[in-house]
Amino acid sequence: MDVGSVRVGVALSDPGGVLATPLVTLDHDAGAGTDLDRLVALVDEHEVVEVVVGLPRTLAGRDGPAAQTARDYAAALTQRLGGRAVPVVLSDERLTTVAATRALSDRGVKGRKQRRVIDQAAAVGILQGYLDARRARDAAPGPAGDL
Template identity: 35%
Template sequence: MQDIDLYDLPELLDSNHRLLGLDPGSKTIGMAVSDRDYKVASPIGTILRSKFKADAAKLKEICEERNIGALVMGLPVNMDGTEGPRCQSVRTLAENLHKIAGFTIPIVFWDERLSTSAVERFLIGEADMTRKRRSEVVDKAAAAYILQGALDALQRRSDR
């Protein structure tokens, strides 16, 4: 699978497509969707991970229902910029979505360093959520944080 640059996405998408942001973890996959103007990311849910084929089928269904033109996957890069085993796991997931599950839409990676901790700090400090409630929303909120970062980068590029 060839890496696609985030900044090449607008040329690959139709005007009615949306982006699906993913925060893939070992137990869940947080999801967020963009608006059609690629300005706002909204959390939409979490997939509790099971077998790959079942997870891929759920993702494919969501992509079809929401007219998704590309996936933006959070890439958990180490603080020093290197890629460790968690990055390899995300890259393998993306590769398997193409090779095994037959996904044909582009998949781009977005550096998600500190996304989950930033979301948790917000949920604790600003939203004053209980631990139980935070655990219910943190993955999809992290996906929205990741996708919003990518959308903001696209917007900055188009404003030049």
């Protein structure tokens, strides 16, 4: 997911963990937490096995205020998930919103329409990057002597 100050973009992968697709954009309701309640419902509805939250680090690799917001959001979601065995992990999301904005503009989606889907597109970029990195890591040969 892409956590913003106004909206939270949510993407979902296929059961095999190969392809990320947009799911929904929620209003970020920091006070009441209705977005967190909706996310818990989506985790249950889609039988999610892991939640990936984008971590917006600076280009220098440092955490700024937005990264702290993402960390706090991930912690709050973990708490809301309660006893469910669904880990919430953070994944570097540098430039995903920029890439999503550019891709939507290239497709002719601009202005108000773009604002409605940019968070979902960024969430797709975050999740797809995470899935690709995990697949590459899993395919890498282990230490000598491993089969």
